[in-house]
Amino acid sequence: xxxxxxxxLALLLGLLGLGVSGIFPRPGVPGGEEVAEAWGxxxxxxxxxxxxxxxxxxxxxxxxxxxxxGVKLGLxxxxxxxxxxxxxxxxxxxxxxxxxxxxxxVFALYVASSGHLGPGGGFPAGAILGTALLLLALAKGVxxxxxxxxxxxxxxxxxxxxxxxxxxxxxxxxxxxxxxAYFIAANLLIAVEVAIGAWVxxxxxxxxxxxx
Amino acid sequence: MGTIxxxxxxxxxxxxxxxxxxxxxxxxxxxxxxxxxxGMYLFLAAPDVALTQAAVGxxxxxxxxxxxxxxxGKLTVVAAETHPLLHQDGERxxxxxxxxxxxxxxxxxxxxxxxxxxxxxxxxxxxAGEADVGAGGFLARYGEGLLLSRPILATRLATVRLxxxxxxxxxxxxxxDHLPPTGRxxxxxxxxxxxxxxxxxxxxxxxxxxxxxxxxxxxVAPTETADHGATAFRFALAPGETDLLEALNELLAExxxxxxxxxxxxxxxx
Amino acid sequence: MEGLAGxxxxxxxxxxxxxTLIVRRNLIWKLLGLNVGASGAVLFLxxxxxxxxxxxxxxxxxxxxxxxxxxxALVLTAIVIDFxxxxxxxxxxxxxxxxxxxxxVRRLEREEGEWPERLGGSR
Numbered sequence: 235x236x237x238x239x240x241x242x243l244a245l246l247l248g249l250l251g252l253g254v255s256g257i258f259p260r261p262g263v264p265g266g267e268e269v270a271e272a273w274g275x276x277x278x279x280x281x282x283x284x285x286x287x288x289x290x291x292x293x294x295x296x297x298x299x300x301x302x303x304g305v306k307l308g309l310x311x312x313x314x315x316x317x318x319x320x321x322x323x324x325x326x327x328x329x330x331x332x333x334x335x336x337x338x339x340v341f342a343l344y345v346a347s348s349g350h351l352g353p354g355g356g357f358p359a360g361a362i363l364g365t366a367l368l369l370l371a372l373a374k375g376v377x378x379x380x381x382x383x384x385x386x387x388x389x390x391x392x393x394x395x396x397x398x399x400x401x402x403x404x405x406x407x408x409x410x411x412x413x414x415a416y417f418i419a420a421n422l423l424i425a426v427e428v429a430i431g432a433w434v435x436x437x438x439x440x441x442x443x444x445x446x
Numbered sequence: 447m448g449t450i451x452x453x454x455x456x457x458x459x460x461x462x463x464x465x466x467x468x469x470x471x472x473x474x475x476x477x478x479x480x481x482x483x484x485g486m487y488l489f490l491a492a493p494d495v496a497l498t499q500a501a502v503g504x505x506x507x508x509x510x511x512x513x514x515x516x517x518x519g520k521l522t523v524v525a526a527e528t529h530p531l532l533h534q535d536g537e538r539x540x541x542x543x544x545x546x547x548x549x550x551x552x553x554x555x556x557x558x559x560x561x562x563x564x565x566x567x568x569x570x571x572x573x574a575g576e577a578d579v580g581a582g583g584f585l586a587r588y589g590e591g592l593l594l595s596r597p598i599l600a601t602r603l604a605t606v607r608l609x610x611x612x613x614x615x616x617x618x619x620x621x622x623d624h625l626p627p628t629g630r631x632x633x634x635x636x637x638x639x640x641x642x643x644x645x646x647x648x649x650x651x652x653x654x655x656x657x658x659x660x661x662x663x664x665x666v667a668p669t670e671t672a673d674h675g676a677t678a679f680r681f682a683l684a685p686g687e688t689d690l691l692e693a694l695n696e697l698l699a700e701x702x703x704x705x706x707x708x709x710x711x712x713x714x715x716x
Numbered sequence: 717m718e719g720l721a722g723x724x725x726x727x728x729x730x731x732x733x734x735x736t737l738i739v740r741r742n743l744i745w746k747l748l749g750l751n752v753g754a755s756g757a758v759l760f761l762x763x764x765x766x767x768x769x770x771x772x773x774x775x776x777x778x779x780x781x782x783x784x785x786x787x788x789a790l791v792l793t794a795i796v797i798d799f800x801x802x803x804x805x806x807x808x809x810x811x812x813x814x815x816x817x818x819x820x821v822r823r824l825e826r827e828e829g830e831w832p833e834r835l836g837g838s839r
Contacts, residue, residue: 239738247731250760254723266785267775278773278782279494282789294793301800308807312814345497352774353493357796358501365505428796432506435803439513442810449718453725460729460752464736472748483755490722490766491773491783495758498795506799507751514744514806 274413275350283355284420285412288403295427299396302431309438331373338366346425350417359421360428367433376440383433392430395423449489456482467689468554469515477508521556523547524572525582526565526616526634529659530714531599531679532582534562542714543581543598543681546707550697564633566618572684579694580682583635585620585653590682593691596698597678599711601653606668611648614638621651624674653677655715722763729756743809743819747802754798761787 266278273285283291342363349355371379402420406412456479463475480503487496525543527533532541539560551558563571568580569590585603586594603620605613615621616638617631625631630647632638635656641647642660651674661667683691701707733753737746765784771777773785813819 236739239735243731243734243738246734247727250723250727250730254720254764266773266782270775276775277494278775278785279788279792282785283792287789290790291793294797297797298800301797301804304804305800305807308804308811312810353497353772355494355792357792358494358497361498361501361506361796361799365501368505368509431800435510435800436506436513439510439803439806449721453721457725457728460732464732464749464752469742469744469748472745476748476751479752480755483759486722486725486759487762489718490762491770492762492765492788492791493772493774495762495788495791495795498792499755499758502795502799503755507802510799510803510806511744511748514810 272412273417275417277350277352277355280350280355280417280421284350284417288407291424292400292403295396295399295424298428298431299392302392302434305435305438309442312442328374331370335366335370338369339363342366342425342429343422346421347418349421350414354421356421356424357428359425361432363425363429364432364436367429368436371436371440376437380437385437388430388433392427392434395426395430399423399427449486452482452486452489456486467693470512473508473511473515476511477504480504480507516557521547521551521554521558521579522577523558523560523579523581524563524568524577525560525580525584526568527562528583528635528656530655532560542710543679545710545714546598546698546701547579547581547681549701550694553697554693564618565616566633568618568682572682578684578687578690583653583655583679584682585677586680586682587618587620587623591685593683593685593687595681595683595691595694596702597680598698598707599655599679599715601655601677601679603651603653603674603677604657605649605651605672605674606657607649607670607672608642608668609645609648611645613649613651614641614647615651619652620677621653624651653679655679717768719763719766719768722759722766726756726760726763729753729759732756741820741822743812743821744806746821747805747809751798751802758791758795761791 266281269286270276270278270281273281275281275285342359345354345362346356346359349359367379399420402416402423406416459475459479459482463472463479466472466475480499484496484500484503487493487499525532528541528543530541532539532543532547544560547560548558561577565582565584568584569592571577572580572592580592585601586592603624605624607613613626613629615625615629615631616635617633622631629651630641632641635652638647638650638652639656639660642650649670657668681694683694698707701710730753733749733751733756736749737753740746740749765787767781767783770781770783773782773788809819812824
């Protein structure tokens with residue numbers, strides 16, 4: 235069994251090596267920058283993600299949302315029954331976490347809204363915001379943070395942002411309008427969607443265990 | 447240059463992570479590995495990918511792994527209650543073996559759960575995968591087919607006589623091997639001690655630890671002792687759990703080398 | 717040069733990850749191996765997009781060739797989706813551990829476990 239696995243692995247790795255070896259001709263890079271300028275952006279990657287290959291991105295967002303819904307449904311049955319241990323009161327940590335959330339949120343906002351100009355975009359911004367929420371949860375305790383955030387509102391925001399992204403993309407595809415405002419709006423919406431999804435996953439995992 | 451440096455770092459961290467035996471180190475290693483990969487992407491002229499990889503790979507992925515580890519890691523111990531080794535003290539459990547097991551669980555990043563069972567049930571439960579560790583003054587019998595850890599505490603097995611009558615032993619204990627055909631078996635040492643005190647049996651095959659307990663309480667006063675040789679209390683593990691056994695033996699060897707085991711024995715057994 | 721080093725590392729990572737996926741018996745170890753293998757796949761695409769002396773695919777950074785932006789765009793979403801699918805896989809691992817009390821695939825395949833009531837009754 236192990237020998238078979240080793241042979242299969244060696245074959246696969248050989249194939250990958252063949253791909254980079256230069257035996258097969260590699261296509262030349264088309265000039266992406268003119269396309270990006272035409273769309274009103276500077277970051278070619280953002281132009282591809284949100285413009286040229288918008289369909290891919292839309293379905294990736296749908297896959298993401300469905301996976302998060304699966305996690306939510308799955309862990310709903312696995313609540314931790316034992317009483318939760320109270321989180322130790324550490325005012326210093328709580329205050330500093332409160333103070334740090336602001337800059338983290340602003341940074342995420344910056345990364346999202348400048349995604350069409352430089353490196354960044356909705357996906358990394360959402361991940362940064364999710365990580366910031368996670369650090370906040372570590373400092374304050376999951377329950378308190380979740381009470382402050384109000385889960386149902388978040389759920390509405392998550393599904394709402396998906397609907398708005400779909401509507402925006404549909405309008406774009408139908409009307410053919412392009413420009414800076416579209417990029418900023420789409421990146422912000424994607425950031426909201428990804429951050430809420432990450433928070434929901436972390437919150438459910440923490441709830442099913444009872445602590446962070 | 448920077449690429450080579452980050453590539454070497456990423457590869458070394460991946461190898462480090464995937465060759466660990468403890469899952470916790472594996473998770474932390476993979477987290478650090480994805481951070482090194484993010485640095486690599488920067489040198490490969492992909493700042494967007496680097497940003498995403500750093501935020502997702504280091505923060506979110508590591509964290510859900512840790513939460514899943516907390517949730518799934520429960521170390522189940524089946525044990526016969528044995529006074530100075532592993533016993534209930536009001537609400538909590540304490541004893542020499544408890545100290546070792548809780549250190550072991552902490553090291554594995556798992557919660558500890560103890561189920562009290564008769565001694566004779568332990569091999570079946572371990573083989574069925576209902577539990578990970580058998581404990582509570584566990585003396586192995588021949589042919590049980592379980593993995594055994596390093597000795598925790600050395601003891602001797604002996605037949606003691608108080609008066610006339612059959613000899614008793616605990617069912618499933620090592621003492622049953624030395625029981626004559628007329629002997630009786632009891633579920634645990636408490637019942638055996640009670641039977642001895644009532645005069646139901648005239649003697650018992652047992653280990654020195656339990657004998658010491660009985661004589662301490664004044665229940666029994668042996669008149670005649672026949673030694674069956676040295677043995678030792680160990681932990682029992684399900685067959686096939688060689689990784690777990692290795693980790694447990696490592697811990698026991700460390701405790702022995704640092705003198706902590708001797709200290710614990712002095713505190714609990716005397 | 718850099719692209720070649722990246723591709724070599726990517727192939728090594730894919731091999732390492734798949735090897736862990738096959739050989740280890742614990743489900744969470746398998747997922748960790750899958751994780752490393754997936755990051756190797758991402759790195760493979762990114763290093764294929766790299767050209768000697770390339771700059772990031774952002775307009776206005778000066779002359780010279782730029783890296784191919786298409787693989788970057790493909791990979792960007794894949795990283796985030798990886799996180800979500802990993803979370804779902806871990807939920808399934810938690811389910812399995814709750815109901816069968818083991819994460820060892822060999823034991824999972826061998827034993828027929830009872831499906832607990834609170835996870836939805838009989839299978």
